[in-house]
Amino acid sequence: MTRAGQADVAAVTDDLRAFLASATRRDELLHLPPTAPLFGGAVGLDSLTGTLLLREIHRRFGVDVAGEDLNLDSLATLGTLAAFVAQRARPDGPGGPGGPHGPGTPRPPRPQGDGS
Amino acid sequence: MTGDGLVKCVVWDIDNTLLTGIYLESGEAPPGADPAMTAVLAELGSRGILHALASKNPPEAAEHTARVTGWRFAATECGWGSKSGALARIADSLGIAVDALAFVDDDPYERAEVATALPGVLVLAPEEAADAAGWPEFSPPVITAEARRRGEMYAERQRRQAAERSFGGTREEFLESAGTQVRIAAASAADVPRLAELSARTRQFNSAGAGMTQDWFRRMLAAGDRDVVTVRLRDAFGDDGVVGGCVIAREAGDAGGVGDAVGAEGGGDGGEAAAWTVPLLMMSCRAMGRGVIDALLAWLVRQAARSGAGGLRIPCPANSRNVPLRLALAAAGFRAPETGAAYQRDPGTPPPGLPRWVSAPGEPGGSAA
Numbered sequence: 001m002t003r004a005g006q007a008d009v010a011a012v013t014d015d016l017r018a019f020l021a022s023a024t025r026r027d028e029l030l031h032l033p034p035t036a037p038l039f040g041g042a043v044g045l046d047s048l049t050g051t052l053l054l055r056e057i058h059r060r061f062g063v064d065v066a067g068e069d070l071n072l073d074s075l076a077t078l079g080t081l082a083a084f085v086a087q088r089a090r091p092d093g094p095g096g097p098g099g100p101h102g103p104g105t106p107r108p109p110r111p112q113g114d115g116s
Numbered sequence: 117m118t119g120d121g122l123v124k125c126v127v128w129d130i131d132n133t134l135l136t137g138i139y140l141e142s143g144e145a146p147p148g149a150d151p152a153m154t155a156v157l158a159e160l161g162s163r164g165i166l167h168a169l170a171s172k173n174p175p176e177a178a179e180h181t182a183r184v185t186g187w188r189f190a191a192t193e194c195g196w197g198s199k200s201g202a203l204a205r206i207a208d209s210l211g212i213a214v215d216a217l218a219f220v221d222d223d224p225y226e227r228a229e230v231a232t233a234l235p236g237v238l239v240l241a242p243e244e245a246a247d248a249a250g251w252p253e254f255s256p257p258v259i260t261a262e263a264r265r266r267g268e269m270y271a272e273r274q275r276r277q278a279a280e281r282s283f284g285g286t287r288e289e290f291l292e293s294a295g296t297q298v299r300i301a302a303a304s305a306a307d308v309p310r311l312a313e314l315s316a317r318t319r320q321f322n323s324a325g326a327g328m329t330q331d332w333f334r335r336m337l338a339a340g341d342r343d344v345v346t347v348r349l350r351d352a353f354g355d356d357g358v359v360g361g362c363v364i365a366r367e368a369g370d371a372g373g374v375g376d377a378v379g380a381e382g383g384g385d386g387g388e389a390a391a392w393t394v395p396l397l398m399m400s401c402r403a404m405g406r407g408v409i410d411a412l413l414a415w416l417v418r419q420a421a422r423s424g425a426g427g428l429r430i431p432c433p434a435n436s437r438n439v440p441l442r443l444a445l446a447a448a449g450f451r452a453p454e455t456g457a458a459y460q461r462d463p464g465t466p467p468p469g470l471p472r473w474v475s476a477p478g479e480p481g482g483s484a485a
Contacts, residue, residue: 050443
């Protein structure tokens, strides 16, 4: 049974695949299996793509992965990340039409630089 | 304001602020530059502070302003939206915190709008800005060669990003095609001001979560069991200078050091060899996405292995700002065994490779010191 507020793992997985393929400009990631590691391997997540991915997850699903999982263990594979996000997702996310940051309100703060 | 309270970018209104009149009401002869404000632009620019424009004018007004002030602005926002929205987009495009902005506008309504929407921004009327050079918010403690070139480097960054957007391949292929060069080297006394500045300004990539003084870096340089390392970055678009660095703490008596390069292979199999600890690892966020932090971490792992160190520990307590560094550590195979513990790599995993555009002590083509 799916509790209200949870998101479908398969749908989250598809969203993450689409984002990774777009951020890395590698279309083959659209077919990434859930067991694929995010660090190293085909994805090769680094600090930049990882930061963009976590920002997108926060925007779409309202989940602060780095805040709730300090050691980032949830980023082991595509499947572990999708399950982590789906478990914690809020309906529509903060950036969705029904969320508190829907159209007309500012988006949540992005990770800020330091201009050094 | 940011932790240190320093302003990193001033966002300027155009009409009756940088110009002596109103652009659209001046007909054939648009107004000239305000000499007092032009002097402030130059003085703050020489301290490494960026300048940007936010105007409810057509883009031609920004071009005119750049021409008559002789200043190259790091970002420009022209349009009818709110000034607070323009400031947020400028901070975003420059990769700096909104709280590191100052805003100068002659219109009290605009100042109130920004002050209400973005309470961290330092909001000034033009007559206040004339005195700004004497304020601590505009007075960085050290001004390095990198700081003086900061405005130019942001312009180079805009050209690099435009080229990357139109580039067909992956990011790695773009870095290669752009002639990226990362140079890791032992620091000298001349590097101390820049290292201290980097440690004070970095938040996203600062393992200690704090700035260090020049005295601290001098003590590290003088200590026999500490290595201080700089990382320089350049490519076809420009030279970013020193964008990162780290300090390595070796146990006293361990022969291996950065300057010892390839030959240092002492005591790798004894089991009692001491681990290296990295009390500070830092990188400018401007270098993000250009392979620098990955190169530095890979080299640290390789150098520790070559020197026979009994492991490599990088303390990096989690906070909301250092997510990018934690991601970089995880990408390099580091994990914190428990929350708050130092990051370490599984000793069973082989050291990572280094791209050939990285030169470093102990590596083929690298310098020994």
